Amino acid sequence: MDVEGKRILITGGSSGIGLATARALVARGARLVITGRRSGEVDAAVEDLRTGGADVSGVSADVSTDDGRSTTLHGAMRALGGLDILMNNAGAVRAGRLDEIREDEIRAMVEVDLVAPILLTRAALPALKAEGGGMIVNVTSGIALVAMPFYATYAAVKAGLASFSESLRRELNGEGVHVLTVYPSGTDTPMMATNKAGADVGFSLEPAAAVAAAIIEGIEQETIAVVRGGPDRQAMIDLNRRDPLALDARFLATKSAFEEGVKSHDAM
Structure with missing residues (x-):
């Protein structure tokens, strides 16, 4: 797919992988x-992106809510006049031992990382199908392929999104809407x-920027998956499929240090 002139909606587009x-x-x-x-971050990102005359608009909304999804999609359709790609x-992520994470944090990860993309995709499908060549880009995580300790809920919802993406790709096969699944590894965001x-x-x-470049390549080539992390991550994925207990042992050897490092990871 040639992205020139394409009308694209990116959720979480004011920072990190979305902004890149x-x-x-x-x-x-x-x-x-x-x-x-x-809203402040969205406005700043739009101003930055418009440098050079780019056609960019922003919508301040929480896609984990019904109103936020409605505001998001209606704002995109109003600004773009249609939709070719939904990204x-x-x-949201909160790491730590499961019994130390609050219920509201668990529910927030489920709503933001899984429910929101499913329902926003459902709402956007008529617009994507109307163009006869639409695309859905679902950004999951490498943790969906190798579930690390102290990320139980995050791993679950990202794996759920990956399975949703795979199933929907097959459901829409031959109907003009392609589905691309992205598995970033650790990214400086x-x-x-x-x-x-x-x-x-x-x-x-x-x-x-490196992840963004890979996403663009995946869109242009209409691949089904973009997996980041290089040969080391691929070796870990392969080991997890072939001998998961060996990977368990590897995590056990660094478990205490790993827990100490990630227990403060909070981006809700």
Whole structure:
């Protein structure tokens, strides 16, 4: 798919992977609407993206709510006059031991990371189908492929989103709407700012621009998945499929240090 002139809605587009992808898309001539919960951040991102005359609008809304999803989609349709690509990117994470995470934090992850993209996709499907060549881009996480300790709920909802994406891809096959699933590894974004785990326990961060470039390539080539993390992450994915107990042992060896590093990870 050639993104030039395409009308694209990006949730969580005011920072991180969403904003980096928006920058890459406007450089290729796409028309955008970005959304986020914080109006100040959305306005600042729109102003930044409009440099050079790009066609970008912003919507301040919480996609985890019915009203927020309605405001988001109606705002995008009003600004763009239609929709070619929906990128479900908004996310929330809270790491730590399951019995130490509050119920409201668990429910927030379920609503933001899983329920919101499912319901927003359902609402956007008529517009995407009307164009005869639409696309849905679901940003999940590498944790959907290898579930790490102390991320039980986050791993569950991201794996759920990945399965939703796979099933929907097959459901829409031959109907003009393609589904692309993105599995970022650790990425240098504001969402990761409170995570103190380092390379000693397997956490390394790549630039958001690198993930964005891979997403654009996936859109242009209409691939079904973008998996980040390089050969080391792929080796871990393969090991998890072939011998999950070996990976359990590897996590056990760094468990205490890993817990200490991620227990402050809070991006809700």
